[in-house]
Amino acid sequence: MTDLSIGQERAALAARAPSDLYRAVWRWHFYAGLFVLPFLISLAITGGLYLFRDPIDAFVHADLKQVAVKADAGHVPPSAMVAAALRFQPGTAVKFTDPATATSSAEVTIAVSGGEKRAVYVDPYDGRVLGALPDRGTIMWTIRTLHSLKYFGSFARALIEIAGGWAILLVATGIYLWWPRRQTGGVLTIRATPARRVFWRDLHAVTGLFVGGFIVFLAITGMPWSGVWGAKVNEWANGSNFGYPAGVRIAVPMSDEHLDHLAKTSWSLEQAQMPQSPSHGMAPISLDDAVATFDRLGLHRGYTVNIPTTAMGVYTGSVYPADLAQQRVVHLDQYSGKPLIDMSYGDYGPLGRALEWGINVHMGQQYGLADQLVLSAACLAIIVLCVSAAIMWWKRRPKGRLGIPPLPADPRVFRGLLALLAIGGVLFPLVGLSLLVMLALDRAVIGLRRPARR
Template identity: 75%
Template sequence: MSDSTIGRESTGAAVRSASDLYRAVWRWHFYAGLLVLPFMITLAITGALYLFKDEIDAIVHSDLKKVEISENVAKASPSAMMAAAVAAYPGTAIKFTDPATPASSAEITVNTENQGKLAVYVNPYTGRVLGSLPDRGTIMWTIRYLHSLKYFGSFARALIEIAGGWSILLVGTGIYLWWPRRQTGGVLSVRATPKRRVFWRDTHAVTGIFVGFFIVFLAITGMPWSGVWGAKVNEWANGNNFGYPVGVRVAVPMSDEHLDHVAKTSWSLEQAQIPQSSGHGHDATPIGLDAAIATFDRLGLHAGYAVNIPTTPHGVYTGSVYPDDLSRQRVVHLDQYSGQPLIDMRFADYGPLGKWLEWGINVHMGQEFGLANQLVLLAACIAIIVLAVSAGVMWWKRRPAGSLGVPPMPADRRVFRGLIAILVIGGIVFPLVGLSLVIMLALDWAYSRLSRLRTA
């Protein structure tokens, strides 16, 4: 055998190897898209809407949330507003939310016997009740629950974790497929017209390379809300020291209730237990809502804070606020008899992991950098929808009649070894993703066997 023949065989083997690797990556990119794209469209639409939650709620519920500013008029006391809310909707007041701006109404949460929890809106200048909604019944709470799949139970919420992991796989394989291979178009430009498949291929590739970073970022920062990984990491990160970071004083009697069960809270404080008031055994008199509000104002809580009202002798007044500015996040528990702060928890007290995750969540929700944050993520959401639609059109134009159009299996299946190794590592980090990968490998094997039997 001549040297020239050996050279040609080596070149041919290299070409086949590259072609097989491309096919393997393409095949799993197809599977990832098949699983993830329906979720990505839903998440992109609901996420884009939720970015503007305050603006949309203010428009949709303007009759309840907006009031006319009355200058030089003394505002109604919190207790008077609470009494008006309970008079209009009989029950037990359990939370008072301070008006976020001079043009905002106050919100009192009332636990009624027949209607459940209601959010009752009161004009802080006149003390007049404006109306009510079911607690967390605004249009944006509905969008948020749709975004997290909370409406569909814990099983559906677990799909968020699976979709997040597969999204990262989708981006990784997509970058490999996009990588320039001597082509003159489809890298940063779009060729042809919508009538041709190459237009949709280029649109998909170019959009994907620009939006890939955002997909990975949103997938990772969305993981804390997932049903398995997020819950376990939260338990590991915040499950000790009553759920409070080291350095926060917790040398006070603690109840068995967690903060997340009684108030909207940050991810880092979901495991935090609520302290107990200590004066109930000595016939002490509670300080009342007005004094509690005055204390929270004196302590400097950001406007718009919520106050959970104690309903038992052991209960505390809990003031909490989570504004766009992370540094102003704060939770303060007051003894309902002495009015003394039992725990004063700030963002600065979070550990490094908590700070990083809270920052990621804040950016994910479009809050950290104001309007710029909202607009950039809105553009990313629109690009994700374009990415999904172009993938569907491209697949439809390429799909053979009567076939699913799965990319061909590599001739040398050893190229899957490296890819599977990466999948295994991802599966260990994200257990539900790993389980779904095993299922997909089994289905792919079964599909390949069935295809060979049909063509035999």
């Protein structure tokens, strides 16, 4: 081979390398989109609705959750509200939720036969029962379980975890494909009209540029709720010291029951075990006394009180308002009424505070209406991103074929890309497993297409 031919071959390889890398990235971007887009649309719709859960619930369940303010009347005692609820729905009262606002009803959770729980709503001004729903039976709790796919069981929740990892891959590969390569349009502007494919390509690329950061943020901050990765990280981060940071737990007897099994709690306290009330040879304090203690300790309005049902149980007051600084869990000895554990956001470690902040922003709580509006705009943009991707693919695909982007001429270009995918797979095992499955399927597709070409 002459020096001239060697030089020409090297020049051809150098020119082909960027094209090969582009094809490899495009191919995996296509695979990521194929898997993630249905989940992204579902998450965007349900997540966008859940951002406004309080006003939506108040509107849909106005007959149960809203009451008229009676300025000349105070609230009846919590024990009277519980008694009214038990007359309406016999069973065992296990939880009392303080009215969050002057126009909010109180909520009494009652355990009935068969393990079912019912939420009974009571007017706090006159103790009148307004009605009942299954516990966590509001429209927004349904939306929440749909958002996490918890509605469909543990396997579906695992798919959400996988989708989160693939969404990050989708953004990373999308940024590479968007990166300007001498084109004058389609970077920050949209060319042509909806009749042409280039319009949908530009709409997809420009929208993805602006919403990509939100997708990564929402995917990462949603991971703590995942069934496998989130549960294992929570166990590793919070499973020692009974789930409480050093200095918070004092020398009190602890049970094997977890706080998360009894009451909705923050991510950082899911591993927290319940303290026990030592017997003092005295009668238990009343719910009214416990509520008065929580009021005196300054818990944010709308807190929930878990009522002890055993001789060793405790009164637990917990509240998770929009302001992270106001998050708090207090356990009271049911006999003396003294606080056994008083836990707030400031007691979390640096990792716990960072994760709780991310979760609070994810839920549209941390910065009030601004948080809700920004995230709802991001959810709308994600829907546009998914729809434009589907239309762009439909217009590009060959008739009767899936339209998988072509393989690079040099398959070695996949090595660097697969190394990056492997790193993500180590961090998120379910995602890594799904990457291996997709890689095997891709190899199978290549094997089937080669005989056809011959």
